[in-house]
Amino acid sequence: MAKKVTPAAPVKSAEQLVFRHLLIGWGGLVVFILLGIFLEMLHGLKLDLYLDVRQETRRLMWILAHAHGTLFSLVHLGFAWSVRFASRWVASPGSGIRSASWMLTAGLIAMPLGFFLGGIWTYGGDPGIGILLVPIGAVLMLIACLRVLIELATIRSKSAASFLHPSDV
Secondary structure (H helix, E strand, O other): OOOOOOOOOOOOOHHHHHHHHHHHHHHHHHHHHHHHHHHHHHHHOOOHHHHOHHHHHHHHHHHHHHHHHHHHHHHHHHHHHHHHHHOOOOOOOOHHHHHHHHHHHHHHHHHHHHHHHHHHOOEOOEOOHHHHHHHHHHHHHHHHHHHHHHHHHOOOOOOHHHHOOHHHO
């Protein structure tokens, strides 16, 4: 008998959101550190697939996938910290924080994947069609960051002066 699959439960508390993004951030770091090790291995073995002059586009795309994936994983850890920090003043994450959560996750997937796929199939000096995911991921990350900024700026239970006071950190 097949088990009924139910969609993931929506985030109800700041703690759930923090934990989710800690998992995504640290998991992403593991994935992209492994990608970096793989790229170093290709370089160390002097494989033409990676080092040949004709493969410059592939090499650049894969380096960009590694770099953006690592950076965006760190953004998830920063987001988790921000939600945890802001939960001092608000009981549950607002809609801006919840929408930023899924946008950050989609951006973490779309942008590095676009670079990586763009490097698998290259056409002369041009990346493959996978590169079309890159601007989608970039826009998602930008909007997510703006949503977080706006949400944090609208916290009203503390004044701006006490919110940013070093003794609160």
